């Protein structure tokens with residue numbers, strides 16, 4: 554087996570690894586503002602705001618026009634297709650507002666789940682058809698990284714080896730196509746927290762899933778230095794009666810990563826998976842303090858855990874802009890500190906920040 558057909562030139566590799574490193578430099582993480590129209594509808598419904606394009610635009614304008622110092626905590630923002638082409642009230646494209654702040658623009662590329670027949674309601678993710686053309690267009694339109702979320706569930710016979718293999722292969726194919734088009738792929742195999750399983754079982758499954766993903770990435774000649782991983786933290790199932798400390802979550806999480814994720818990967822940016830804002834921050838802090846070797850940056854790519862307080866503060870009213878931006882900034886700074894193991898819980902967090910953000914079967 555000779556190395557005859559290099560997948561990328563050295564210039565392409567350099568560009569990809571520089572983008573990946575910029576996103577996770579100095580404790581920075583990612584704002585996952587890539588909720589699809591339907592998912593955003595669920596968020597807006599909670600605060601009794603109608604799910605219109607204008608309301609989605611207004612909330613995102615408030616987030617993206619926050620003070621420039623946000624660039625100390627947020628290195629990248631993932632957008633949904635609609636948002637990449639939206640403008641602020643002065644007519645300026647959101648993507649240019651972000652870039653001027655030094656923030657890298659990303660784009661959600663997966664297109665939802667499709668059932669895997671003969672399994673216990675497991676899925677694979679669609680979006681590979683035409684992906685290369687979409688990536689090329691998004692790169693021209695200012696995106697420098699992509700995201701693809703695969704969903705694995707712990708249940709009777711789940712995840713099956715079919716679901717693990719199929720989703721690993723789709724993630725690797727997506728990652729390869731992204732890199733060919735100059736986009737850093739965020740590889741997101743999420744083991745969702747539904748179920749009553751304990752911490753040990755989640756660790757076992759997470760290790761199996763990540764091992765399959767890295768085998769597939771290698772098979773597809775993906776350049777690991779130009780990727781980021783977005784995994785679940787290892788936690789007990791949402792319905793598990795036994796509770797675990799952040800230190801226990803951290804030890805299980807870093808052990809699983811240490812066993813499966815090559816040191817060539819520059820950063821691991823966790824999803825928040827329905828944890829409360831405060832739990833997501835405390836767990837990330839404990840992960841960074843965990844006394845195991847950690848050759849990668851360990852940071853965040855939170856959707857709900859960066860936006861829940863901000864959404865609640867906004868409530869659909871322009872007059873609440875300042876409070877909304879303060880709430881967003883507070884979580885961003887806290888997570889940046891946690892990504893360096895420097896977060897100190899003051900006990901003065903608002904009620905929203907401690908509320909669970911869990912949604913059953915979060916598969917959309």
Ligand SMILES: O=P(O)(O)OC[C@@]1(O)O[C@H](CO)[C@@H](O)[C@@H]1O
Pocket residue numbers: 585586587588589592631702741824825826827854855856857858917
């Ligand atoms: O779990 P979280 O941190 O809320 O969101 C993680 C995430 O991958 O899942 C959502 C649904 O695809 C995306 O909006 C987001 O990027």
